[in-house]
Amino acid sequence: MQSPPVQLSVRNIRKSFSGKAGEIAVLDDLSFGINERDFVSIIGPSGCGKTTIFNIIAGLLEPDSGTMQYRGTEIESLRGRVGYMMQKDLLFPWRTVLGNVLLGLETRGIDRAEAEGKAREYLKGFGLSGFENAYPNTLSGGMRQRVALIRTLIMDPDILLLDEPFSALDYQTRLYLEGVLKDAVETYNKTVILVTHDIDEAVALSKRVIVLSGRPARVKIVHDIDLSATSPITARSDTRFSGYFHALCAELDIQTEKTA
Amino acid sequence: MPDATPLPKRKPRAARRRPHFNTPLGRATLQALAVVGFFALWELGVRMGWISAFLVGSPFGIFAVGYKMIASGELLSDTWFTLFEAILGFVIGTIVGSLMGLALWYSVFVARLVEPFIVAINSVPKIALAPIVVLWFGTGLVSKVALSVSLTAIVALIAAYQAAKDADVDLQSLLISMGADKHQVFFKAVVPSTLPSIIATFRINIGFGLVGAVVGEFISSQRGLGHLIYTASSLYDLNTVWVGLFTLMIMGFVLYYVIDMIERTSLPWKQSNTAHQVQV
Numbered sequence: 001m002q003s004p005p006v007q008l009s010v011r012n013i014r015k016s017f018s019g020k021a022g023e024i025a026v027l028d029d030l031s032f033g034i035n036e037r038d039f040v041s042i043i044g045p046s047g048c049g050k051t052t053i054f055n056i057i058a059g060l061l062e063p064d065s066g067t068m069q070y071r072g073t074e075i076e077s078l079r080g081r082v083g084y085m086m087q088k089d090l091l092f093p094w095r096t097v098l099g100n101v102l103l104g105l106e107t108r109g110i111d112r113a114e115a116e117g118k119a120r121e122y123l124k125g126f127g128l129s130g131f132e133n134a135y136p137n138t139l140s141g142g143m144r145q146r147v148a149l150i151r152t153l154i155m156d157p158d159i160l161l162l163d164e165p166f167s168a169l170d171y172q173t174r175l176y177l178e179g180v181l182k183d184a185v186e187t188y189n190k191t192v193i194l195v196t197h198d199i200d201e202a203v204a205l206s207k208r209v210i211v212l213s214g215r216p217a218r219v220k221i222v223h224d225i226d227l228s229a230t231s232p233i234t235a236r237s238d239t240r241f242s243g244y245f246h247a248l249c250a251e252l253d254i255q256t257e258k259t260a
Numbered sequence: 261m262p263d264a265t266p267l268p269k270r271k272p273r274a275a276r277r278r279p280h281f282n283t284p285l286g287r288a289t290l291q292a293l294a295v296v297g298f299f300a301l302w303e304l305g306v307r308m309g310w311i312s313a314f315l316v317g318s319p320f321g322i323f324a325v326g327y328k329m330i331a332s333g334e335l336l337s338d339t340w341f342t343l344f345e346a347i348l349g350f351v352i353g354t355i356v357g358s359l360m361g362l363a364l365w366y367s368v369f370v371a372r373l374v375e376p377f378i379v380a381i382n383s384v385p386k387i388a389l390a391p392i393v394v395l396w397f398g399t400g401l402v403s404k405v406a407l408s409v410s411l412t413a414i415v416a417l418i419a420a421y422q423a424a425k426d427a428d429v430d431l432q433s434l435l436i437s438m439g440a441d442k443h444q445v446f447f448k449a450v451v452p453s454t455l456p457s458i459i460a461t462f463r464i465n466i467g468f469g470l471v472g473a474v475v476g477e478f479i480s481s482q483r484g485l486g487h488l489i490y491t492a493s494s495l496y497d498l499n500t501v502w503v504g505l506f507t508l509m510i511m512g513f514v515l516y517y518v519i520d521m522i523e524r525t526s527l528p529w530k531q532s533n534t535a536h537q538v539q540v
Binding site: 092 | 439529
């Protein structure tokens with residue numbers, strides 16, 4: 001099987017921050033590639049700089065050195081072209097559900113009526129009809145994160161950057177939203193980079209998993225996940241699931257078997 | 261083993277019921293009784309010769325003067341005059357101050373540059389400016405409004421600037437990742453998130469607006485409640501002084517509730533749920 005073309009390639013990115021204890025190197029010569037329609041999870045020890053990678057791709061931070069290429073062209077960042085979703089849903093509390101969904105389209109200066117029509121269509125598709133005029137503080141955590149997902153998807157971003165989007169939710173809601181995400185990604189043909197702490201989630205959703213080393217972060221290994229399951233829940237009952245799970249745990253130096 | 265915290269014992273239902281007075285009507289009744297009692301004691305004290313009517317006035321005297329001044333239209337005209345000055349000063353001061361405070365968000369350099377000057381201006385008791393303000397702006401309306409503005413603008417400026425600095429960085433980052441420019445970040449994220457703080461200054465500033473108006477009238481004027489109080493007290497006409505003071509009190513009271521209403525209706529997304537109050 002021929003591997004699909006590379007959509008985004010990150011080359012030799014270095015980034016350090018100056019702290020109290022002097023310079024702290026967070027990313028050290030980090031390189032990886034993301035294919036067209038890829039679903040890549042990035043896992044690694046806490047504080048290894050996963051969010052920093054996203055901030056650099058999204059154009060919120062500048063790397064000290066290194067380059068990025070998008071479909072073969074050198075780029076500064078993907079600002080305005082990414083859909084960034086974080087652990088906090090970051091809904092604007094003073095905007096209604098509809099207002100929040102419209103945020104990105106407003107920023108682009110798209111005609112109000114057209115944008116609203118599109119927003120209502122998306123809200124309907126995600127089962128949020130009737131909540132258009134509700135304020136975020138009246139919604140449950142799962143609903144809020146669903147609104148955030150719609151806000152991200154409606155902009156038709158080239159790449160979704162998901163930074164532990166479900167980690168603040170309870171397990172059932174998380175499973176449900178993983179399914180919603182997977183379906184949406186299939187429907188809208190999106191490329192996804194997911195940062196997660198949850199190895200289980202990474203295996204159930206991804207085509208590939210990038211394991212990072214501790215700070216300064218480098219790519220330790222890339223695992224291909226070959227589960228043909230249609231949903232994240234059925235993926236978990238695949239016989240190969242636990243094999244991947246344990247392999248990734250081992251990469252992260254987590255003891256999964258008693259050794260005595 | 262140390263004693264465990266004793267668990268609250270179940271009280272009989274009757275004992276747990278709230279007292280009858282703790283209802284809106286009950287509270288209003290108690291409040292009215294307190295006011296009536298206060299004036300009755302005052303009047304009694306004056307009649308019995310415990311306190312001097314010459315120095316403190318008397319409720320019946322106040323009532324008589326008040327009635328006469330309402331009938332002549334004098335009180336109403338003074339009230340409107342002072343109210344107009346206060347509200348004009350409040351509105352101008354709040355708008356100018358808030359805009360300046362928000363504008364400082366645009367440039368960290370300018371903000372750091374002017375910060376000590378803002379602190380210095382804020383630390384001057386603005387009332388001390390009153391004589392100069394009268395010199396500059398005359399004895400009419402403008403000097404009172406100017407004094408009110410000097411009091412209210414700085415409060416609004418500091419609140420708006422602080423709130424703009426504290427605006428959620430993640431919301432701003434999200435907008436930037438969507439491709440928003442600085443103006444869009446300002447209008448979509450910064451300004452809305454400062455509104456609660458700016459509106460919270462209304463409560464303090466409406467009071468400062470009144471202070472500016474009244475003090476301005478003390479210094480020099482021909483009209484207004486401040487003028488009324490000042491001239492009456494120099495004539496030892498305490499009843500008239502009290503009429504002015506009570507009118508100011510009522511004015512402040514009404515303005516407070518107007519502001520309260522504005523606060524509640526202008527931020528529908530901030531509706532707090534009073535049902536969540538903890539009962540101790």
